[in-house]
Amino acid sequence: MTKEEIIAAKIRELKSFSGSHSPSIETVLQLIPEIEMKIDACFLSNPYATELFLNNLQEQIISKGHLRKMLEYYPPQNRDIGKFIQTFTNISAENIFVGNGAIEIIQAILHQFAERNVAVPIPTFSSYYEFLRQDCVLHTYLLSKDNDMALDLYKYTQFISDRKVDTAIIINPSNPTAEYITQQNIIDFLDNNKHLKNIILDISFVHFAYENEQYDYINYEQLIYQYPNLILVKSMSKDFGIAGVRAGYAIMSADRVTTLLDNGYLWNSSGMAAYFFKLLSQKSFQVDYEVIRKKYIAEARMFYESLKANKSVQVLPSKSNFALVELPSHINSFDFTIEMLTKYHIYVRDCSDKIGLKGNYVRIASRSEAENEKIVSALSLITNSF
Amino acid sequence: MTKEEIIAAKIRELKSFSGSHSPSIETVLQLIPEIEMKIDACFLSNPYATELFLNNLQEQIISKGHLRKMLEYYPPQNRDIGKFIQTFTNISAENIFVGNGAIEIIQAILHQFAERNVAVPIPTFSSYYEFLRQDCVLHTYLLSKDNDMALDLYKYTQFISDRKVDTAIIINPSNPTAEYITQQNIIDFLDNNKHLKNIILDISFVHFAYENEQYDYINYEQLIYQYPNLILVKSMSKDFGIAGVRAGYAIMSADRVTTLLDNGYLWNSSGMAAYFFKLLSQKSFQVDYEVIRKKYIAEARMFYESLKANKSVQVLPSKSNFALVELPSHINSFDFTIEMLTKYHIYVRDCSDKIGLKGNYVRIASRSEAENEKIVSALSLITNSF
Structure with a gap:
């Protein structure tokens, strides 16, 4: 076997153990030392934000000798961390549930609040169906290729009504399609679905979306005061580039927070994670972060335009920090992933395991400007050579 | 109000928000800046182990520039971390469930596996009854003061049978009584209760227990192969002094692990946490840790003897790293706690909120040798002056 074939076989084996999620890159690199990965374009995060967090950690904690305290003592309890989140969301702490990553939140709300019939547009982030209670019925609403995998909220509302759904899920911007639905359309949906028990709106990628050319932040948080059935889920792994910290929060009615706690x-x-949320409540950090959030959006947009310029692939509309790319039918997405990894040392997400997504799709994240150029160039070289 | 009264009022207020758990010391110190705490004798951990962990973290991660990778990327998944735990427990990874602290594990197993009738000796660690599902019935088995709060396993077995219990809980060594039940007695209990659906044995403090004068580690892990209804719960916060990392694991039948995942x-x-478990699988770390584990036990034993020498208090038998101390009836335990904190800057755990514990009890942890001397001396000064 060639080195390339050995790596492909090992990755295939790893994937079979990891279920519908990609194996973590840590695990991939540890178990397949043959791989030399230079650009992780599977990982959907703002790399500049990781840097900003690390600089603050170094300055405020490590260099001041406070690391021991952080690791030795019990961290503040859920409600106390909620107070940090209150200061930057302007949402009362009683409406905030802090999670060990968004995945814990998804698990908690599905287990506690879903009644029986749960609707989810597919393809989706797999935790939304995998962590459903066994006594719940999953109603998958299949997005159509003919419509660029866009979610038509009127048809979705009809589907919800037909299936007697009590809990509806929307990810906005969507993962993995990268589609962004405007706030006005979401509000219309909320108005038309006030009778539902729960509307779970996952806004984990909202820091990368925009509705104007200033890329101003679109505030969904305040909507929970108008729509008591709304539950907002927010991962911090993407926008702040800190997946290893495990941090997320949800915003919902106070009685739901109490039930969870x-x-x-x-x-x-x-x-x-407690330190991260404390940092987020600091005005100066907020200001610094806002600058790099907008810088990253601008670069992601350029990246998206460059991908679209490649006429051998179909790039779905994106207002997020990644794009879903359909390869020409003669290029298998898994083979493409291996070619990118072994030849160009770029790791992209093969989407062949995504339920509800038929075709040769890969998901490619926007990284730093220099890295994005290499990704675009590798994509061109491969699509031209296959 | 005097400074002491202000602090007392503020602590009382904090406690009322924290339920039956002490407010975290981080929260106490942050919200009550008047407090100058020098010795945290509420916190049940081996301080030498914290140091050992920090030294390794510095050497293997921080100084090598690997901190970014640890915070930026997704950590390994549950089953992959289980493989690290496999190497130091000699238990197959399929029997290991990794938790974000023992509390997550307690919540998970009670929610998934408790059928209906759950027995727990009280006083106990409050999560064992607080996190019970609402459709479960809690059967509290009250420990008796006449018997030094010892758990009589034959009477407990009778109680379990009378109440048609399906899930029985034992913490060994116990929290908060510090009693250690020998492994042979636990095995007899397991033999007499094979018909139960679940026996939850919390061994979070077992690294501080001993059955011989060499303080050799007492291995409970292997028992799960003989007793399929046994679930072992293990916090890492105490023995390794890393409560802020949030790390724990449980050992149980492979089908239970699969159900949880x-x-x-x-x-x-x-x-x-992933790094911590990886470190734990390193032989050299295991050797270093074993030395300080035994050193800490020896010091805790000396501390226990010194506490017992104070004849104004009753010290319950302890083979753990703390002691439950009954103050004379004229000294209120909360007032004592405040006096220790404001006059001697020592924080001890007031147990007046512990259900099933009537009397003026405080729980005092063994810290470093020098700190222990100060704790013993402050205790004498206060009990003589009240």
């Missing part, structure tokens, strides 16, 4: 989740944030 | 818990460990 009565079931546990007392000390579910690490000292590092 | 089918419900979520995919990325529930942070990068820091």
